Amino acid sequence: MRVLKYAILGLLDKGSLSGYDMTSHFKAELGQFWSAKHSQIYPELKKLTDEGFIEFETVIQGSKLEKKVYSITAAGKRELHEWLTAYQPVPNTVKDEFMLKAYFISAMEPGEAEGLFADQLAKRKQKAAFLKERLEELKQEAGPEFSFQSPHFGHYLVLTRALERENGYCNWLKKALELMKRG
Amino acid sequence: MRVLKYAILGLLDKGSLSGYDMTSHFKAELGQFWSAKHSQIYPELKKLTDEGFIEFETVIQGSKLEKKVYSITAAGKRELHEWLTAYQPVPNTVKDEFMLKAYFISAMEPGEAEGLFADQLAKRKQKAAFLKERLEELKQEAGPEFSFQSPHFGHYLVLTRALERENGYCNWLKKALELMKRG
DNA sequence: GGAGACATGTAAAATGTTACATGATTAC
DNA sequence: GTAATCATGTAACATTTTACATGTCTCC
Structure with a gap:
């Protein structure tokens, strides 16, 4: 179901972010209901870029530190919207x-x-x-x-x-x- | 943390069961809070047997159908009890x-x-x-x-x-x- | 200069799901 | 006989976590 994909698209729909910024969101309120480690986020960002749902711009922080700032594309917005508006069943199990x-x-x-x-x-x-x-x-x-x-x-x-x-x-x-x- | 291991030990502590019976429990009330598919259960049963936490007896159902009925060992009971009584933190994320x-x-x-x-x-x-x-x-x-x-x-x-x-x-x-x- | 935050990646292992594969038993 | 349930396993794939690996920036 690739929920992380939609979590990233949703975050980027609110505004452009780096992969690092996303981990911060997952540590904040959103983390109550979804989270992912950076080791999962970076490969997913690469995949979503290849698929054309997001794109990035390299920004220099300070004098050397490179940061990739991602934004959502029109195709990404369509994809996000399709997932958002799909009715889904209540999961049988929520592990506890x-x-x-x-x-x-x-x-x-x-x-x-x-x-x-x-x-x-x-x-x-x-x-x-x-x-x-x-x-x-x-x-x-x-x-x-x-x-x-x-x-x-x-x-x-x-x-x-x-x-x-x-x-x-x-x-x-x-x-x-x-x-x-x-x- | 191998939670499935403890789920199986806990179920067997209540009484002997086959792997199939365990999938039934995960489809019933317990399934609200934990579950596993049979494809995950059978390998775990083998592992727990190798580790000496459970043992099984082969029972013939009808005239040919073989069933493995597992029971918990003394070592398994100790292992279960250790997990049960360990205080654990509230998880940061419960995915929804x-x-x-x-x-x-x-x-x-x-x-x-x-x-x-x-x-x-x-x-x-x-x-x-x-x-x-x-x-x-x-x-x-x-x-x-x-x-x-x-x-x-x-x-x-x-x-x-x-x-x-x-x-x-x-x-x-x-x-x-x-x-x-x-x- | 050092600590903590900022920043990005890969590798390996563990966990979980879906699909493949087979066969027996029971109730209708 | 045939459908649903009982019964056990493996293979492939997807997801998630932990560990490895590196380097910069900011504040003190």
């Missing part, structure tokens, strides 16, 4: 190693399971707090109102979804811990 | 192709985006309804009360988490659609 452990909970002692769940809850709470902060920052920057017209709407959608994902996980962990403590 | 599209929403027309989100909401609602049914079935079978002692506790945890995951997604999709419809 912690939930795999939860399924095997009977192989642990009660105390061990409680420790595991409590640790996970602490970490998820921390992540939720971090995401909430990022959302507050975005609201500071863009105002508290978001609509389809807002240039930050995509950013807003990703942050709110990630935050609710963590909050939902935390609530479930709390409920599970309560059931465990009752014996 | 739909959310990648959401991030690039500005590359769509309002009507296109609404169609995409409405389609996703319909599909997620359907999945949530299916999971709710499975949970009701489990409660019929095991009673409405679940505790650490219950032999179905792992099953219960996985179903409730999957259901809440879908419900959370649906609520977020509804909110997003409202924002879009306001313009």
Whole structure:
């Protein structure tokens, strides 16, 4: 399905970027839902250039350092749009190693399971707090109102979804811990 | 990290199974959070046997059909337990192709985006309804009360988490659609 | 001058999916 | 008999991660 291809086309549709810039985006908010290492990105950029979906310009940073700044072509925009507007099924599996452990909970002692769940809850709470902060920052920057017209709407959608994902996980962990403590 | 290894050890810790049986489990509730194709399972079973974590007995089904029924060894149980009780970080990225599209929403027309989100909401609602049914079935079978002692506790945890995951997604999709419809 | 960020690539290994290949059993 | 399910494997390909490899720029 070559999802990385579309991730790159989507990023370049927002503006020209170097491969290095893309890794930064994957480390930021977008990284909640998609990411790739530079060792995967650089070959993909070469391939997309060969296919005519993107093109680059070499820019000199400082006095020597060469940087390739990529942009999306008309063909690339068509390709991106086709993928974006295609209805796709909900995936059967979204892998979650912690939930795999939860399924095997009977192989642990009660105390061990409680420790595991409590640790996970602490970490998820921390992540939720971090995401909430990022959302507050975005609201500071863009105002508290978001609509389809807002240039930050995509950013807003990703942050709110990630935050609710963590909050939902935390609530479930709390409920599970309560059931465990009752014996 | 060889997570499939631990998935197999965990399944065998609950009881002896053939490779085929494992694919069935990955198609059922557990498949919400982990899965593997038979082409990945069979080589892994061979490897785990070589490593001494599992062993098998050949059983004749009917008059000719050979079936390998695997069981976990003492070494396998130790290995499983070590993984289960290890605290792990929350993953930075949980890949979600739909959310990648959401991030690039500005590359769509309002009507296109609404169609995409409405389609996703319909599909997620359907999945949530299916999971709710499975949970009701489990409660019929095991009673409405679940505790650490219950032999179905792992099953219960996985179903409730999957259901809440879908419900959370649906609520977020509804909110997003409202924002879009306001313009 | 050194640390950390900027910048780009390749190689090897691990993981996961799709396709190829075969045959038995069960229920209709 | 025939379709669906049971049952096991390999081969080829695609994706992803980790490690190898190199060099520049900016700030302190």
